Amino acid sequence: MTHLNRRRALALMGGTLAASGLAAPALAANRKIKVGALRFTSHSANFIALERGYFADAGLDVEFEFFQAAQPMAVAIASGDVDYAVTAISGGLISLADKGAIKVIGGALKEEAGIDGQxxxxxxxxxxxxxxxxxxxxxxxxxxxxxxxxxxxxxxxxxxxxxxxxxxxxxxxxxxxxxxxxxxxxxxxxxxxxxxxxxxxxxxxxxxxxxxxYLPDYQVTTVFTSASNAADERGMTESFLQAFGQGVDDYAAAMIDGTADQDEMIDLIHKYVYTDRERAKAAPSIINGTMRLSQGAALNLASVQDQLSWFQSEGLVGADITLDTLVDPSYVETTGA
The missing domain is CATH 3.40.190.10 (Periplasmic binding protein-like II)
Incomplete structure (x- = not known):
């Protein structure tokens, strides 16, 4: 596995289960981990998993590190400063995968017919x-x-x-x-x-x-980690995905399906999103941010392949990079292969 410091990761970038489908993970024994996030409603599954104790139940002691764009998160994963993150696929992330530094292990935000999107x-x-x-x-x-x-x-x-x-x-x-x-x-x-x-x-x-x-069924963001975590920390990685999946389910129940208390969910999300606004002003924007998150972190491989192919067609990443280089499909349900 390739282990990189942050400076080396930046250089390599060139500047540029279902919750019910996964086997019960091996508990990670109160492992301290850092999770990268953006202060977007679309990152709510991680916030829910922390606030409702799902990470703790899975044996994980989670600390968030917040970013303002996708590529710096990829650098932080590659350098070992962050353990897991949710972000869009970028040229930098693909380049780091090509160097053996990171792996996509699941899906998060996605476009879905009938649910408002980007x-x-x-x-x-x-x-x-x-x-x-x-x-x-x-x-x-x-x-x-x-x-x-x-x-x-x-x-x-x-x-x-x-x-x-x-x-x-x-x-x-x-x-x-x-x-x-x-x-x-x-x-x-x-x-x-x-x-x-x-x-x-x-x-x-x-x-x-x-x-x-223009992009139906677009896998907007993915869950990813270092290649070493994906290969050598299976119990911890399964534990993370299990807790993340519980957060996804709670989010969908409250914000999409109407089977759980939406006001309570807004209160929880507001601790992380639009924190500079009073709750009454933040709530409409939190509601407006409701999009589908992949149940059980399921991953649309056809969408990921389309993105990889586009990056290659633009000359932004190497032409010989394969889907297997970017994705470890062993952790979650995959579709569109």
Missing amino acids: KYLISDASYQAGTQTLKDLDGKKYAVTQAGSSFHYMGSKMAQAEGIDLRFIPLQKVGAIIGAMKSGQVDGWSIVPHIAKPLASAGAWHMVADVSD
């Missing part, structure tokens, strides 16, 4: 100037965090379907993109609904299409 947006300044459909974005500026990010993938796949060219503008952080959209410095973007909806209502931008229109 939106394609046009800035208000561009919209008022006549850019009112995705096809109108031809030749315009499209915001991404980094080249090789999930934003880049979503924009490129949409542009390919629409037969247009986009000028991709890397702005590093979601907050910077929001500011650029508000000020009209960029024309288009795509983002999860809990960010898209309130700012659309406030007039900052216009929601013009759903990502699922």
Whole structure:
């Protein structure tokens, strides 16, 4: 296995079960682990697993480390600073997998028919100037965090379907993109609904299409860990996934299926998401962020393969990297293989 410090991991990136289906894991004996997260509603399964004691029941003493973008989390996993994380597939993550540093072990956020999902947006300044459909974005500026990010993938796949060219503008952080959209410095973007909806209502931008229109069944984020954890810490990894899956089930019951108390769930999520707002103002955005999380961390391999193939077609990762290089499918149920 390849063990990397954070500086080496950055260099290698080139700058760029079902809960019921898993066997009961071997308890991890109160192992201290760090879990990488973003302060998004889509990361709620981890927050629930901590708050409701599922991690503790699985023998894990969890501490969160929060990030602002996907690629730094991949670096932290590769360097051993973080043990498990949930994030989108990026060029950096794939490159680290190619170096034997990380493995995708499950699925998290996904697009699903009938459940609200990510939106394609046009800035208000561009919209008022006549850019009112995705096809109108031809030749315009499209915001991404980094080249090789999930934003880049979503924009490129949409542009390919629409037969247009986009000028991709890397702005590093979601907050910077929001500011650029508000000020009209960029024309288009795509983002999860809990960010898209309130700012659309406030007039900052216009929601013009759903990502699922172009990427049905898109496996938006995955659960991943170091290659050494995947290979050598099976009990601990199964314990993590078991607790994570319990968090997914609780989230779905309260926020999607209506079989559990939604207000109680909002209170829990609010401890981690929109913490700078009072609960009454945070609640609508938390509700707007409701998307499907994969039950039991099931992983859509067809979607992961499509993403890998796109990164390769863009020359962002090596052409000889295979799905087996990126994914360890032994931990969870997989679909679309």
